[in-house]
Every structure is written in structure tokens, then in C-alpha cells.
Amino acid sequence: MIICTNKMEYPLRSQCQRVQKQAMVSKEKERASRVLMKSALGRGSVDAVSQQMASHPQYLESFLRAQHYILHMDGPLPLPCRHYIAIMAAARHHCNYLVYLHSAQFLRLGGDPLWLQGLEAAPPRLRLLDHINKVLAHQPWLAACSHIKTLLKCGESCWSLAELVQAVVILAHCHSLCSFVFGSNADSGHPAPPSKSPNGTPPTLCAFDAANGNPNGPLCLDNAAEQMTRRWSVDSSSDVLCLKERIHRAQEERDKREERMLHAQTLQQADVEEDDEMMCFADPSRFVTDPDFDYQDFARRDEDHFQVFRVQDYSWEDHGFSLANRLYSDIGHLLDERFRSVTAVTSPHGPELKRAVWNYIHCMLGIRYDDYDYGEVDRLLERDLKVYIKAVACFPDPSRSSARPLGWAPLKTSERIHVNLLIMEARLQAELLYALRAITQYMVA
Numbered sequence: 001m002i003i004c005t006n007k008m009e010y011p012l013r014s015q016c017q018r019v020q021k022q023a024m025v026s027k028e029k030e031r032a033s034r035v036l037m038k039s040a041l042g043r044g045s046v047d048a049v050s051q052q053m054a055s056h057p058q059y060l061e062s063f064l065r066a067q068h069y070i071l072h073m074d075g076p077l078p079l080p081c082r083h084y085i086a087i088m089a090a091a092r093h094h095c096n097y098l099v100y101l102h103s104a105q106f107l108r109l110g111g112d113p114l115w116l117q118g119l120e121a122a123p124p125r126l127r128l129l130d131h132i133n134k135v136l137a138h139q140p141w142l143a144a145c146s147h148i149k150t151l152l153k154c155g156e157s158c159w160s161l162a163e164l165v166q167a168v169v170i171l172a173h174c175h176s177l178c179s180f181v182f183g184s185n186a187d188s189g190h191p192a193p194p195s196k197s198p199n200g201t202p203p204t205l206c207a208f209d210a211a212n213g214n215p216n217g218p219l220c221l222d223n224a225a226e227q228m229t230r231r232w233s234v235d236s237s238s239d240v241l242c243l244k245e246r247i248h249r250a251q252e253e254r255d256k257r258e259e260r261m262l263h264a265q266t267l268q269q270a271d272v273e274e275d276d277e278m279m280c281f282a283d284p285s286r287f288v289t290d291p292d293f294d295y296q297d298f299a300r301r302d303e304d305h306f307q308v309f310r311v312q313d314y315s316w317e318d319h320g321f322s323l324a325n326r327l328y329s330d331i332g333h334l335l336d337e338r339f340r341s342v343t344a345v346t347s348p349h350g351p352e353l354k355r356a357v358w359n360y361i362h363c364m365l366g367i368r369y370d371d372y373d374y375g376e377v378d379r380l381l382e383r384d385l386k387v388y389i390k391a392v393a394c395f396p397d398p399s400r401s402s403a404r405p406l407g408w409a410p411l412k413t414s415e416r417i418h419v420n421l422l423i424m425e426a427r428l429q430a431e432l433l434y435a436l437r438a439i440t441q442y443m444v445a
Contacts, residue, residue, distance in 0.1 A: 047101070048186040049177070055414035059421060062341040066334040070170055071105075075328065076162040080111035084126060085133075085167055088119070089174035091284035092137040094399040097181055098174060099284045118286035124157040129167060130289055132435070136168070137175045138295045140434040141309065141366040145441040152442070165327040165439065169335075172431035176424045182396035183388075183420040295394040298366040309367040309433065316429055320436045327439075335432070342425045345418050354422060356380040361393050361426040367433065385419075393423050 053060040071082050083106040090098035103116055115122045119130060128151055135142045151159045159167070180186065285291070314320070316339070325332030343354055359369060360377045368374075381389070 048097070049181065049184075052180075052184045052186050052417055053421070055417055056345050056421065059338075059341040059345055062334070062337045066331075066338050067173065069331065069334055070166070070173060075166050076160065077166050079109045080106050081126065082166075082170055083109065084111065084115060084122065085129065085170045086174045087116075087284075088126070088129065088133050088287050089137065089171045090178055091287035092133060092175065093178040093182070093397045094284045094288075095178040095181055095396070096284065097186065098178065099287075102174075119289065125159065128154060128157060128159070129171070132168070133171050134290060134293055136171055136431045136435060138293055139298075140431050141298060143434040143438045145438050145445060148438050148442040161439070161443075162327050165324060165436075166331075168435040168439075169324070169328065169331060169432070172428050172435065175431060176428035179392050179396040179427055180420050180424040182398065183392035183423060184417060294400075298364060309437075311362075311367060311369050311433075312371075314433065314437045314440075316433060319440065320429075320433055323436050323440060324432070335428075339425055339429060342418075342421050345421070347415065347418055349415075352376065353380050357389060357419060357422045358426045360386065360389060361423060362430055364390060364394060365427070365430045367430055389419075389423060392420065393427050 050060065050064070053063060071086070072079065075082070077085075083102040086102040087099055087106065090102065106116070107113060115126075119127060132143065132147050132151070135147070148164070151164055152161065316336075321332040321336055324335065343351075343358075347354060355372075356377050359372055359374070360381060362368070363374065363377070377386075
């Protein structure tokens with residue numbers, strides 16, 4: 001009897017575990033739904049990036065919270081300028097998706113449309129960011145104290161330290177987000193321009209109506225009442241009052257048709273203007289100087305010229321966090337929450353693989369950890385995975401790639417997205433470390 005009871009415990013325990021697992025999955029889905037709903041209420045729609053990240057709702061919350069704070073909450077930079085800096089950052093990687101979104105936000109917040117004609121049309125202060133933007137996007141190890149000094153000591157166009165820190169955070173945020181957009185194919189959600197009616201005909205009219213004499217067409221508007229009057233005048237059974245009433249109604253109908261025609265032409269003109277505006281959004285090259293400047297391998301043989309960035313000397317936890325938080329209130333906490341959230345995401349591959357991905361990206365960007373055995377990278381990361389990581393982290397530019405980076409193994413969608421999140425956050429932290437170290441060097445010089 002006792003043996004029988006013990007045998008029955010296992011299926012009951014297994015069933016209980018399944019119920020608990022289903023409850024956890026349901027809870028995570030509900031949380032993801034709440035996050036997306038908040039995102040939709042804030043922007044009027046759910047963007048493709050949030051949809052991709054929704055499989056990891058805890059991380060998505062921290063990402064949206066930080067992004068909202070950077071772009072929309074109190075800070076030293078005006079809101080339109082923040083989105084213009086984001087356009088500059090996304091343009092370095094020819095990310096049409098982000099260039100379009102931030103262009104729309106820039107105009108919505110009252111930004112000058114002339115600035116969208118190209119970088120040369122922007123104010124001198126914003127143009128001064130071009131060099132640090134280029135360096136952080138492709139070769140962040142080149143960021144130097146001299147670059148910071150140029151921005152802070154340039155006469156009427158000079159930046160304050162607080163403004164510069166916020167600008168650097170926006171640049172790094174958008175550069176790394178380009179990697180996620182590229183790796184997850186999120187830019188396939190780029191809105192298409194509004195379609196125009198054939199042959200330039202107003203959208204409320206059929207292209208064949210005018211040619212076939214349809215009274216709704218433009219060719220028949222002028223003589224519609226005349227034709228009706230001629231028909232009614234030969235009808236001997238119609239009295240004068242009835243004839244006048246019909247003529248009056250015909251005139252009113254004619255006026256209404258002309259009004260509809262004018263409205264349709266106005267809509268058509270608006271569509272043409274919107275097409276031109278969207279073409280402006282979709283051309284990142286006008287915000288890019290020195291387009292040949294790109295990522296170069298940071299090799300050990302270059303140590304004499306570019307010293308390896310050792311985390312033991314300058315780390316996010318001990319140095320970058322406090323400096324960022326001091327010059328740009330609360331941003332350190334929000335960024336730190338992002339870094340912690342992405343490493344806390346549940347993964348079947350364990351923490352060793354997460355650390356291998358993170359440290360491999362930092363290694364490619366010249367950052368090394370003295371307490372880490374880099375043999376783990378070769379042991380844990382397959383060659384195809386390493387090729388994928390390098391492509392997404394260092395070359396997230398569809399204009400320079402013949403095809404999107406191929407997947408390395410048949411993984412679940414959520415696992416693939418998690419790897420893309422690790423790439424994004426590791427790159428974000430690397431750029432911030434280089435920029436904040438350069439600012440620190442300027443402050444203590």
C-alpha cells in the first residue's frame with residue numbers, strides 16, 4: 001500500500017509542476033501585454049522593437065523606462081535636439097527605421113524641418129557632435145580627452161558637461177539599438193510611403209470616369225447643369241416652377257462637385273508633400289560625413305598605439321555609473337537596471353554563455369577583463385555564433401551588407417532575441433565606458 005502511494009506521488013508532482021509552469025508563463029504573457037499596452041498608450045502604437053523585446057517583459061520594462069527618460073523627460077537638452085542627435089546616431093549605420101521614427105518625433109515636437117535637409121543645415125553645436133558620433137559608432141577606442149575639450153571649449157557653440165553626457169548617452173543608446181534592429185530584422189516594420197492614385201487622379205475619382213463622361217469626372221463638371229437644363233426644356237409637361245427648382249438643384253450639385261474636386265486635389269497635393277517628406281526621412285546619408293570611416297579590428301598588435309581598455313582601471317560599476325549619475329541625474333540607475341535586467345533573463349545556456357557573449361563583444365571593442373579566461377569564448381561560442389555576433393555588433397549596416405547575418409543554430413525566437421539584447425547592451429556599455437573615461441580625463445586634467 002505504501003509502495004503504491006509513493007508511485008502515485010510522481011505523476012501528481014509532475015502535474016503540479018506543469019500547472020506552476022503554465023501559471024508562470026501566463027503571468028509573463030500578462031506582464032508583456034501590460035508593458036506593450038503602456039507603450040502603445042504612450043506613442044499611439046506599438047513599434048517593431050517593442051514587439052521583438054516583448055518575449056522578455058522584465059527587460060522590456062527597463063528598456064522602455066530608460067528610453068523614455070532619455071528622450072522625453074527632464075534633461076539639459078531640448079526635446080527636438082535629442083531626436084536630431086538620435087537621427088545622427090542612427091544614420092551612421094543607415095538604419096532607416098530609426099531615422100524615420102526620430103525624424104517624425106523631431107517634427108512633432110516643433111523641430112525645424114530645414115534641419116532634416118542634412119547635417120550641414122543643422123546648428124553648429126549639433127554639427128560639432130559629428131566627430132564623436134562617428135568615433136563612438138565605429139571605433140570607440142579613439143575617443144579622447146581632446147575630443148571632449150573641443151566640444152566644451154568652442155566659443156558660442158560650446159557644450160556644457162551635463163549636455164554632453166546626455167548627448168553621449170543618446171548616441172550610444174541609438175548606436176546599440178541599430179545593432180538590435182539589424183539583428184532582429186525589426187526594420188522590416190519601416191512604414192511605407194502613402195500610395196497615390198494612378199495617373200495623378202485624385203483618390204476619390206476613378207481614372208476611367210473622366211474619359212467615359214461620368215458626371216463625377218472633371219471633364220463633365222462644367223456642362224452638367226447645362227445638359228440637365230437642355231433635357232428639361234424640351235419636356236413640355238414640366239412647368240416653369242419645377243424647371244427653376246431643378247435648375248437650382250443642378251447648380252447646387254455642381255457647386256458640391258466642384259468643392260469635392262477641390263478637396264480631392266488638396267488631398268492629392270498633401271500626399272505628394274508627404275511623399276517628399278518621407279523621402280527626406282528615409283535618406284540617412286545626408287546626416288553622414290566621412291562615410292568610409294568604419295569598424296576596424298582592434299588587434300593586440302596595435303597595443304603600442306591603442307592601449308587595451310582594462311576594466312580593472314575603469315569600470316561601469318566603480319567609475320562610469322557615478323559620473324553619469326552626477327552629471328545627468330538618475331540616468332546611471334536606469335542604465336544599470338538595463339544591464340542587470342539583460343543578464344538576469346532566463347536562458348537554457350546558463351550564465352557562462354552570457355558572459356562569453358558579453359566579453360567577446362567587449363574584446364572586439366578593445367575592452368578586456370584580467371580575471372576572465374578568454375579560452376572560454378572559443379569553447380562556448382561556435383564559429384557561426386561568433387560570426388553573427390561580430391556582424392551585428394560591429395557592422396549593423398544593411399547598406400554595406402549583401403545579406404543579413406545568418407543564424408548560427410536552430411534556436412527559439414526568444415533565445416535569439418536574448419542574444420541580440422546581450423549584443424546591444426554590451427555595445428552600449430562599451431561606448432559609454434570610452435566616452436565617460438574621456439570626460440573623466442578632461443575633468444582631472
